[in-house]
Every structure is written in structure tokens, then in C-alpha cells.
Amino acid sequence: MLITCPHCGARDRAEFTYGGDASVPRPELSDLDQERWADYVYLRTNPRGTLREFWHHVAGCRIWFIAERDTVSHKISATQALDDDGSAER
Amino acid sequence: MNGDRYSVFSVLKNAATGNRHWQPAWRSAAPKPSYDVVIVGGGGHGLATAYYLAKEHGIRNVAVVEKGWIGGGNVGRNTTIVRSNYMLPANGRFYEWSLKLWEGLSQDINYNVMFSQRGVINLAHTSPQLDTFARRGNAMRIEGIDCELLGPAEIAPLVPRLRLDHPVFPVVGGLIQKRAGNARHDAVAWGYARAADRLGVDIVENCEVTGFTFDGDRITGIETSRGPIAAAKTAVAVAGSTSDVLRRAGLERLPIESHVLQAYVTEPIKPFLDTVVTFGVGHLYISQSDKGGLVFGGDIDGYNSYAQRGGLPIIEHLSEGLATFFPSASRLRVLRSWGGIMDMSMDGSPIICKGPRDGLYINAGWCYGGFKATPGSGWCFAHTIANDAPHNLNAAFTLDRFAAGASIDERGAGPKPWLH
Numbered sequence: 366m367l368i369t370c371p372h373c374g375a376r377d378r379a380e381f382t383y384g385g386d387a388s389v390p391r392p393e394l395s396d397l398d399q400e401r402w403a404d405y406v407y408l409r410t411n412p413r414g415t416l417r418e419f420w421h422h423v424a425g426c427r428i429w430f431i432a433e434r435d436t437v438s439h440k441i442s443a444t445q446a447l448d449d450d451g452s453a454e455r
Numbered sequence: 456m457n458g459d460r461y462s463v464f465s466v467l468k469n470a471a472t473g474n475r476h477w478q479p480a481w482r483s484a485a486p487k488p489s490y491d492v493v494i495v496g497g498g499g500h501g502l503a504t505a506y507y508l509a510k511e512h513g514i515r516n517v518a519v520v521e522k523g524w525i526g527g528g529n530v531g532r533n534t535t536i537v538r539s540n541y542m543l544p545a546n547g548r549f550y551e552w553s554l555k556l557w558e559g560l561s562q563d564i565n566y567n568v569m570f571s572q573r574g575v576i577n578l579a580h581t582s583p584q585l586d587t588f589a590r591r592g593n594a595m596r597i598e599g600i601d602c603e604l605l606g607p608a609e610i611a612p613l614v615p616r617l618r619l620d621h622p623v624f625p626v627v628g629g630l631i632q633k634r635a636g637n638a639r640h641d642a643v644a645w646g647y648a649r650a651a652d653r654l655g656v657d658i659v660e661n662c663e664v665t666g667f668t669f670d671g672d673r674i675t676g677i678e679t680s681r682g683p684i685a686a687a688k689t690a691v692a693v694a695g696s697t698s699d700v701l702r703r704a705g706l707e708r709l710p711i712e713s714h715v716l717q718a719y720v721t722e723p724i725k726p727f728l729d730t731v732v733t734f735g736v737g738h739l740y741i742s743q744s745d746k747g748g749l750v751f752g753g754d755i756d757g758y759n760s761y762a763q764r765g766g767l768p769i770i771e772h773l774s775e776g777l778a779t780f781f782p783s784a785s786r787l788r789v790l791r792s793w794g795g796i797m798d799m800s801m802d803g804s805p806i807i808c809k810g811p812r813d814g815l816y817i818n819a820g821w822c823y824g825g826f827k828a829t830p831g832s833g834w835c836f837a838h839t840i841a842n843d844a845p846h847n848l849n850a851a852f853t854l855d856r857f858a859a860g861a862s863i864d865e866r867g868a869g870p871k872p873w874l875h
């Protein structure tokens with residue numbers, strides 16, 4: 366599987382580590398609601414189809430980015446870099 | 456049932472008539488309009504659940520509904536290892552009960568599941584790793600589960616072709632559970648299907664669940680590709696498809712991710728390895744099948760997947776491990792590989808509980824420990840369905856343990872399913 370790093374271009378999957386589902390919004394750090402935090406930490410939609418997920422180019426430029434990948438065909442339709450604050454660039 | 460028990464006599468009788476008169480092992484049932492219990496998923500766990508519902512609880516008006524065919528899912532896509540060498544008490548007790556059921560299973564269901572207690576050895580390559588094995592072994596022995604700590608001199612005769620003196624990854628010791636071993640995966644599916652069928656359970660193959668029916672919040676049955684089926688209780692045991700199936704019951708988010716786990720078998724060779732060996736380096740487990748092939752597997756591919764096939768990096772990684780520790784196997788050719796979809800839970804431990812909807816029961820989150828759990832899972836799930844309450848053995852395996860801070864994280868990897 367080739368993954369297109371937004372910074373380095375297409376590289377072998379072995380250079381990357383997985384960071385999991387990127388579609389789950391993290392509560393504000395000031396949010397003390399236990400249920401919202403439990404949802405964020407533990408619950409996933411786990412779609413059969415397109416998933417937005419974090420990848421880390423750990424053996425390359427070491428940036429974190431978001432990929433949109435199909436969980437059945439494994440085809441990656443888009444990747445995008447993250448802003449400094451961790452949100453995806455639009 | 457006595458009339459069609461498998462025996463030496465029935466084998467000789469059928470051999471004498473050219474094996475033309477064997478009957479199908481279970482009826483091809485068409486779904487009835489309603490049942491006391493409908494089980495979604497005709498894998499090992501669903502079939503075992505149906506069997507124990509009928510046998511232990513006298514609930515025989517049961518259907519097992521399977522999208523494909525019996526034996527086509529994860530029960531036929533694993534490495535057939537059976538063990539109970541866990542550290543945490545909830546896991547240890549549950550898997551030990553499952554192992555005890557394995558020990559009597561062939562007699563119980565009158566079907567030879569070829570359960571072979573050839574022992575499972577976990578090898579350690581550093582002294583800290585051996586310390587953690589000793590700790591796990593002590594936890595097991597406190598629970599009354601057999602295990603022994605071995606040194607290299609004791610391992611050498613048990614695994615004669617193993618390279619003990621690798622300069623980077625020497626074998627410094629290991630933990631063996633002698634009652635652990637292998638079973639024949641297809642026979643487990645076929646044996647449970649046959650035994651459940653004989654007790655009156657309808658096994659409905661090629662029947663996909665397309666939705667659930669509701670009365671208010673209560674689940675009253677399922678919609679299928681072969682029409683609606685009403686049920687007082689609806690039980691779901693669909694492994695990697697759990698999120699997909701339960702979404703149709705209105706459960707959008709679960710503590711589960713689906714990941715692919717691969718395994719491989721080499722060309723058959725003469726007797727080479729008569730135990731199951733696992734390696735603490737890089738995670739590799741290997742045994743030799745009764746047909747002679749070396750069966751080996753390791754970690755999941757590491758990213759969410761619903762594809763029943765995996766990628767090349769894991770093949771390379773595991774083959775390197777095999778060649779490192781068994782140099783004499785390095786020229787073997789791999790005949791087949793397969794992938795199964797694992798329902799990886801957020802703590803690596805299973806879920807067997809009443810669902811968040813009335814009338815719904817959930818059996819999921821098996822990660823890649825599902826095959827060994829088959830009898831125990833079916834036994835506990837049947838108890839939970841019949842009594843509307845869990846058995847002590849599965850009381851900790853709830854869906855809401857995560858939010859409650861009661862996760863059962865054997866590996867200590869945290870809520871990252873791809874690391875369990």
C-alpha cells in the first residue's frame with residue numbers, strides 16, 4: 366500500500382504508523398463532562414467504507430496528517446496536512 | 456439422535472456401501488415466522504450459543520441466521536490455537552472454563568473436533584520479558600490454571616529445530632501451558648451445527664439480516680433477505696461485522712473497530728513441530744497442522760479494514776521471524792494466506808451482555824481470541840440470553856465497562872484497538 370504524505374509524496378506503508386479515527390471531535394480541555402470524554406475515547410462509528418484517519422509519517426518527515434481511506438478497498442482518496450493546532454487544513 | 460451417531464460401526468457400514476448413504480450433517484432449514492431466540496451469525500460462537508441454549512436451558516425454538524455458509528467466516532479463518540494463559544482474572548477464569556469445555560467437546564457433541572493438547576510455549580528473549588511471563592504464570596496458578604516456567608535447556612528438547620542462540624534474540628526461557636493446543640476449526644463449526652440441529656435448532660444459511668423490527672424501543676425480531684423473522688430475543692454474534700449489523704439496530708457507535716488479521720500455511724512437510732510456539736519478538740505464533748503445513752500468524756495489519764485479505768508488510772515480517780527462529784524452515788514455500796475481520800474492542804477483551812435495547816443481546820469484541828473462546832462464549836452467551844443476566848464468568852464483559860472505567864486491558868495498550 367502506498368500512502369501519499371502531504372509533504373513527501375507517495376511512500377510505502379511501512380514508513381507510516383496509524384493514529385486511528387480522525388472523525389471523532391475531541392472535547393475542549395475545559396470540558397469536564399465524563400460522558401463526552403468517554404464517547405471520544407472509546408466509541409467509534411467503524412464504517413464499512415470511507416474513514417477519515419490519522420497517519421504519522423514516522424520514518425519520513427514525521428508529520429501527522431489525515432487520510433481518507435476506504436476500509437474495504439484500502440484505496441486512499443485524499444490526504445491533508447494538519448494545522449499547527451492539530452486541526453485539518455481546509 | 457442415537458441412530459445417526461458417528462461411530463466405528465457407522466464408518467464401516469458406510470464404507471461397505473461405497474460411502475453413498477451419508478446424510479447431510481444438518482437440515483437446510485427455511486426460516487419460520489417466529490422463534491423464541493434468533494441468533495444472527497452462524498459462526499462458531501453463534502452455533503455454540505444455539506447448542507447450549509438447547510442443551511443447557513431447554514430453549515429449542517431457536518434459529519441461527521447466517522449471511523453466507525456455515526464455516527465461511529472467522530471460524531474457518533484462524534490459526535486454531537486454544538489456550539487460557541491470561542493474566543487478568545476476568546479473562547483467565549473465562550478462558551479456562553472455555554478450555555475445560557474443549558476438553559470434553561468431542562464426546563459432548565459426538566463430533567471429533569481433533570482437540571490436541573500439544574502445549575503452547577511463549578518464548579522470552581530478554582530477562583525482563585521472562586519476568587513478565589513469570590508474573591503472568593503466577594497469576595494463572597493463583598487461578599488454578601496450569602503453566603510452567605521453562606529455561607532454554609528445557610525448551611531445547613521440546614522444540615528441537617528452534618534456534619536458541621540467536622545473537623540478537625536469544626531464547627532465555629519461556630512459559631508453557633501443557634493443556635493448551637489446537638483443534639480442527641471446520642470440525643468445530645460442523646460439529647456444533649450438527650449437534651444444535653439435532654436438538655431442534657433451525658440453521659438458516661444464505662440469509663442476510665437487512666434490519667431489525669421494533670416495538671417502541673424493544674427489538675422484536677429481524678428483517679432478512681428471506682423475509683421477516685419475529686423473536687422474543689435477538690442475539691447478535693457477528694464478529695468483525697458487529698458495527699455494521701448493530702448500526703441497523705440504531706447503535707451508531709460502539710467500542711469496536713474492525714481490523715484484518717492474516718495467517719499463512721506452508722507446503723506440507725514431515726513432522727517438524729509437535730507443539731505451538733509463540734515468540735515475544737515481533738509477535739509470531741506457529742504450529743504444524745495435521746496435514747503437515749506450518750501454520751503461522753502474528754499481529755493485525757494495523758489499520759481499520761473490512762477486507763478479508765491483508766498487506767505485504769506483515770507477510771514479510773512474519774516470514775522473517777519464522778526464518779530467524781527456524782532456519783531449517785527458511786526454504787519452505789507458503790501455499791495459502793487468508794485474512795479474517797476481527798472485532799477489536801477498546802481494551803482487547805470481549806463483550807458478552809444484554810444489549811442497550813430490550814430484546815437485544817450482544818456477543819462481540821473477540822479481537823483475535825475468538826476461536827479458543829468458542830465453547831465458553833456460546834455457553835456464557837446462552838446463559839445470559841436464557842436468564843436475562845450474565846453468568847459470573849462473563850459479568851465483567853459488558854458494553855458499558857469502558858465509560859465506567861472498568862476496562863480489562865490485558866496488554867496495557869490503552870484504547871487503541873490496532874495495538875491490542
